[in-house]
Amino acid sequence: MTNCAINGCFEVKVVHVPFTFVPDPVGGTEIYVDGLARSLLSYGVESVIVAPSQAACEPYEYKGLRVRRFRSVVEGTDALRELYGAGDYAAATAFGRVLDEERADAVHLHAFTRAVSVLLVRAAKERELPVFFTYHTPTVSCQRGTLLLRGKQVCDGVLGVRRCTGCALEGHGLPGKAANILSHVPYSVGRALERAGLSGGIWTALRMTDLVRMRHAAIRALLWEVDEIVALKEWVRALLLENGVPASKITLSPHGLSSDGPIGEPTIDVAEGPLRVAFLGRTDRVKGVDTLINAVCSAPDLQIELHLYGVVQGAGDQSYWSGLQNLAARDGRITFFPAVEHEDVIPLLRKYHLLAVPSRWLETGPLVVLEAFAAGAPVLGSRLGGLIDWVRHGENGLLIEPESVPAWADALRRCAHDRPFVAHLRRGVRPPRSTDEVANDMATLYRRHAPTADLKSVRGLYSALSRNFRGAIRNTGAFKGS
Numbered sequence: 001m002t003n004c005a006i007n008g009c010f011e012v013k014v015v016h017v018p019f020t021f022v023p024d025p026v027g028g029t030e031i032y033v034d035g036l037a038r039s040l041l042s043y044g045v046e047s048v049i050v051a052p053s054q055a056a057c058e059p060y061e062y063k064g065l066r067v068r069r070f071r072s073v074v075e076g077t078d079a080l081r082e083l084y085g086a087g088d089y090a091a092a093t094a095f096g097r098v099l100d101e102e103r104a105d106a107v108h109l110h111a112f113t114r115a116v117s118v119l120l121v122r123a124a125k126e127r128e129l130p131v132f133f134t135y136h137t138p139t140v141s142c143q144r145g146t147l148l149l150r151g152k153q154v155c156d157g158v159l160g161v162r163r164c165t166g167c168a169l170e171g172h173g174l175p176g177k178a179a180n181i182l183s184h185v186p187y188s189v190g191r192a193l194e195r196a197g198l199s200g201g202i203w204t205a206l207r208m209t210d211l212v213r214m215r216h217a218a219i220r221a222l223l224w225e226v227d228e229i230v231a232l233k234e235w236v237r238a239l240l241l242e243n244g245v246p247a248s249k250i251t252l253s254p255h256g257l258s259s260d261g262p263i264g265e266p267t268i269d270v271a272e273g274p275l276r277v278a279f280l281g282r283t284d285r286v287k288g289v290d291t292l293i294n295a296v297c298s299a300p301d302l303q304i305e306l307h308l309y310g311v312v313q314g315a316g317d318q319s320y321w322s323g324l325q326n327l328a329a330r331d332g333r334i335t336f337f338p339a340v341e342h343e344d345v346i347p348l349l350r351k352y353h354l355l356a357v358p359s360r361w362l363e364t365g366p367l368v369v370l371e372a373f374a375a376g377a378p379v380l381g382s383r384l385g386g387l388i389d390w391v392r393h394g395e396n397g398l399l400i401e402p403e404s405v406p407a408w409a410d411a412l413r414r415c416a417h418d419r420p421f422v423a424h425l426r427r428g429v430r431p432p433r434s435t436d437e438v439a440n441d442m443a444t445l446y447r448r449h450a451p452t453a454d455l456k457s458v459r460g461l462y463s464a465l466s467r468n469f470r471g472a473i474r475n476t477g478a479f480k481g482s
Contacts, residue, residue, distance in 0.1 A: 011044040012443075012450045015104045017095075017120065019111040021051040021069075022062050025313045027282050028367045029110050029136045031342050035258035037065055039439035045446060050098055052091060052115035068102070070094035072115035079114070080199055080207070085214040086221075087117020096123040106446050108132040109226070112140045118221045125225065130449035132442075133222065134230040138362050141219050141239065143168040143212055146286055146361035147385075150176070154362065154384070157239035159216045165209050174205065185209045227449055230442075232364040233386045251445055254389075256438040257370040266376045267350045270423045274303040274333075275416040277380075278352040280345060280368050283310040283321035288358035288382065288402060293328050295408035302409075303416055304333055307352070311339040349375035353422055354415060357381040360402050370432035378425035380411055395428035 018033045020026060037047035049062075053069035060067050072091035082088050091114075099107070107124040109116060109131065124131045138147040141157055143164045149155040150167055166183035170176055182205055190210025193203055204211075223229065223245050231237040231252050240250055268276060281287050289308060296306050312318050321336075328334040340348055345368065349355060355372035357363075362385030369390050372379050379397035381387035391397040398415075401407045415422050 012106065012446050013046045013048070013102070013104045014040070014106045014108055014446055015048050015050050015099065015102060017050050017107065017109045017111065017116050019051070019113065019116065020053075020313075021049050021067055024053070025311055025339070027311055027313065028365050031367055032136070032255065032365075033110055034062075034065065034342070035256070035435040036439055036442060038258065039256075039435045040443060042436065043439055043443035045439075045443050048102055048104065050095065050102075052113075068098050070098055070115075074114075080204065080211060081194065081214070082117075083114045084211040085218055087119045087218070088114050089119060091115045092117065092119035092123050095120050096126070099123060099127055099129070104129065105450050106130045106132065108134070108442075108446075110134050110136055112219075112222060118218050118225065121222060121225045128451075130227045130446075131225070132228050132230065132445060133226040135232065135236045135240070136364055141243070143215060144171040146171075147239075148361065156242055158242050159219065161209055161213050161216060164216070165212045168212065169205060169208055172205075182206065182208060187213055228445060230445070233389060235362060235385055236364060251441065253438055253441040254433060255365050255367055255370060256433040256435040257367065257374055258435040264346065264350055264375055266353075266426065268353060270353065270426065271419045274305045275354070275412065275422075276305045276307070276352045277354045277356050277412065278307050278309065278349060279356050279358075280309040280340070280349075280371075281311060281357075281366060283312050283317040283324075285320050286359065286361040288360040289324055290327065291360070291403050291405060291408055292356050292358045293324060293331075293334060294405045295412060296334060297328070297331050298405055299409045299413060300331075302333075302413055304412060306334045306356075307337060308334070309337045309340055309348075345371045346375045349377050352377055354397075355379045357387060358400075358402065358408060359384060359387065361385070363387055373429050373432045376426060376429055378422065378429060380408075380415075392428065394425075396425055396430065397428075398425075 016033050016037060018030045021030055033049060037049060040047055047065065049065055049067045051067070051069055052072040054071070054073050056071055057069040070091060071094050072088050107120070107129050109120065121131050139145045141159065142155070144167050147155045147157055150170055162183045166179045169179035169182055174182070185206055185208070187210040190207035193207050199207070223240070223243065229240060229245060229250050231240060231250055232254055234252065237250050237252050241247060279289055279292060283289070292306065296302065296304060308324070310321050312321055325336055349372050355368065355377050357366065357369060357379060359382045364386050369379050369381065369387065373396070379391050381391045381397060381399060382402035383399040384402050388399065391399055393399045398411050400411050
């Protein structure tokens with residue numbers, strides 16, 4: 001720990017912007033940001049979490065971390081331009097006010113959404129702040145959200161309007177031929193429909209080429225305007241390079257785990273009772289839990305207990321989760337549980353023989369794999385994305401074809417019947433990388449762009465003058481209602 005951090009002062013102050021934050025339901029990105037912010041203290045870096053919210057919220061603390069929220073609310077009859085294009089101007093304005101008050105040295109974006117948009121990058125740049133971006137999920141650049149072309153094969157991620165439009169429409173349920181036809185609709189048709197105020201159903205499908213064009217422009221603007229991009233996996237780095245991002249602008253820094261101790265021993269005997277398998281994660285279709293449930297249901301004689309711990313983040317997640325409960329309703333071996341607190345995950349996983357990660361998209365994590373390894377539990381994971389980097393087939397887990405119910409059933413059956421093999425997988429588990437190592441990477445990155453003391457003084461003067469100027473303008477009534 002630096003002397004500066006020990007004495008309560010810091011060399012650099014960074015604003016971190018995730019999708020959301022506690023007390024809202026959180027996922028792996030927010031857990032990553034939480035752990036990173038705490039580990040950065042040891043490197044003289046002060047962190048403030050600044051996340052969008054649908055309600056006004058006073059600043060608060062979460063377990064010692066300072067948290068601020070800026071408001072982003074869906075309004076009007078057509079939010080598609082904000083969703084696919086530059087983003088929410090009102091949210092960016094509110095974010096700018098937070099930057100003026102915090103007087104940070106840098107901004108680090110961990111999301112790319114309507115609220116956390118390229119407009120936030122520009123708000124930071126107006127204040128001469130460096131901006132960093134971490135690519136956490138395929139939704140950053142993939143309109144379908146999975147980086148699986150037509151849902152069948154891994155995509156190279158190169159942005160192309162026609163290909164991405166057809167793939168996205170097919171992902172929304174359109175037949176392939178219809179999706180291909182609509183991918184050739186001229187942009188002008190989409191703009192005409194927008195002017196007419198038409199959206200939803202067929203109208204949005206007809207607008208999709210123009211919407212995807214806008215989205216690609218926003219993605220390229222983000223990648224061009226930020227100072228550096230953090231890739232959590234090699235596949236992310238390759239995707240960025242394919243889309244023209246200079247190699248010098250990319251920092252490869254894999255996930256780490258916030259853990260105070262070495263790998264723990266599982267508390268369940270490898271030969272004890274039915275095979276106990278856990279799933280922990282978001283209740284989103286891309287996580288592939290339906291494949292796992294169908295695999296268990298297809299093997300009625302299998303001695304297994306499947307426990308599902310779901311993080312519900314919205315109406316769509318809740319709908320999918322309810323559908324899963326209906327799917328498993330007649331199988332007493334499958335039990336649903338609410339999400340658990342992050343600090344309870346590793347102790348919980350020590351009670352299971354295996355963790356299942358049946359994702360149908362390219363993961364940059366998920367962090368729960370590292371948590372399983374910290375608990376000494378092997379992992380059954382889809383043969384996709386980041387899981388391939390962490391799970392060594394036959395050594396610390398098994399890699400299984402995604403969405404293949406027979407393949408998942410076979411893997412579960414093998415582990416249930418061959419407990420010495422499960423013991424072998426346990427012995428292959430190795431300590432995961434630590435969040436402290438990630439923090440070291442990020443601190444190095446921040447200092448490369450951190451302002452000098454003189455520049456900080458100039459920025460402070462600029463912020464004060466800017467606030468005073470805007471206050472004077474509002475007092476004149478020139479911007480009534482601002």
